[in-house]
Amino acid sequence: MPTIELKKATKRYRTEQGWLEAVSSVDLTIQQGEFVFVVGSSGAGKSTLLQLIAGQLRADEGLVLLDGVNVAPLPLFPVAKVRRNFGYVAQESHLMRRRTIYENLIMVARTSGLTRAKKLMERTLKALSIVGLGDMGEKYPGELSIGQARRVELARALINSPPILVLDELTANLDEDNIWDMMHVLSELNRGGTTVVMATHASMIVNIMHRRVVTLVDGRIAGDVVGGRYGEIKGRKSKYTLPH
Numbered sequence: 646m647p648t649i650e651l652k653k654a655t656k657r658y659r660t661e662q663g664w665l666e667a668v669s670s671v672d673l674t675i676q677q678g679e680f681v682f683v684v685g686s687s688g689a690g691k692s693t694l695l696q697l698i699a700g701q702l703r704a705d706e707g708l709v710l711l712d713g714v715n716v717a718p719l720p721l722f723p724v725a726k727v728r729r730n731f732g733y734v735a736q737e738s739h740l741m742r743r744r745t746i747y748e749n750l751i752m753v754a755r756t757s758g759l760t761r762a763k764k765l766m767e768r769t770l771k772a773l774s775i776v777g778l779g780d781m782g783e784k785y786p787g788e789l790s791i792g793q794a795r796r797v798e799l800a801r802a803l804i805n806s807p808p809i810l811v812l813d814e815l816t817a818n819l820d821e822d823n824i825w826d827m828m829h830v831l832s833e834l835n836r837g838g839t840t841v842v843m844a845t846h847a848s849m850i851v852n853i854m855h856r857r858v859v860t861l862v863d864g865r866i867a868g869d870v871v872g873g874r875y876g877e878i879k880g881r882k883s884k885y886t887l888p889h
């Protein structure tokens with residue numbers, strides 16, 4: 646049961662105006678099976694925090710651990726095995742436009758070491774059927790609606806059955822029906838034990854879903870409320886968050 650732990654994690658970017666601290670000394674613990682919304686205004690540090698959690702970025706200070714193992718890539722090291730625990734969906738699409746959906750997904754399935762064509766196809770079909778797109782494999786990304794494309798991104802993240810999903814604005818630009826279809830899929834996966842960490846601006850879903858809500862302001866955690874509402878910073882604190 647992998648536990649995610651951030652200990653005084655800090656990430657800075659070099660900008661024309663000097664160094665900018667996008668995530669500042671964040672302490673956060675997420676247990677396996679939790680459903681966590683990460684909210685905050687644009688530029689608050691949500692994407693950076695998610696990339697730190699999923700091992701896409703390395704903290705400049707502090708630690709990001711999965712069951713005590715550092716998740717971030719070391720310079721010159723191949724992608725760490727620990728990263729395979731995370732299914733990560735970035736804000737921008739990672740689908741290759743000249744490849745079919747099957748081909749896109751099979752490429753990711755191969756990274757788990759699978760080579761047999763039949764197994765690769767089975768896995769791809771399973772991931773697509775979880776997101777309700779079992780019949781879309783032959784299409785190209787450009788032929789999909791925005792909602793379908795985001796669901797394919799989710800299938801791509803799911804393909805190797807990771808215990809943890811880290812999702813950056815997965816529901817951005819979707820209409821309400823598509824948002825709820827997506828939330829239904831995520832709720833089912835979470836019910837099955839998958840951890841979901843999701844950055845979003847969609848206050849409506851946060852308020853209705855009533856899950857743990859971590860609010861970021863200027864790269865710091867301003868609120869961490871279980872069963873919270875969008876932007877709520879006071880309430881029942883998560884028992885998992887370490888005292889500052």
Ligand code: ADP
Binds near residue numbers: 660686691694
């Ligand atoms: P959010 O997801 O909440 O909008 P981000 O994590 O994307 O926040 O960004 C936090 C801050 O870091 C913002 O001020 C943003 O402009 C800055 N930032 C993000 N990525 C980079 C980068 N690659 N280089 C320089 N600054 C960045």
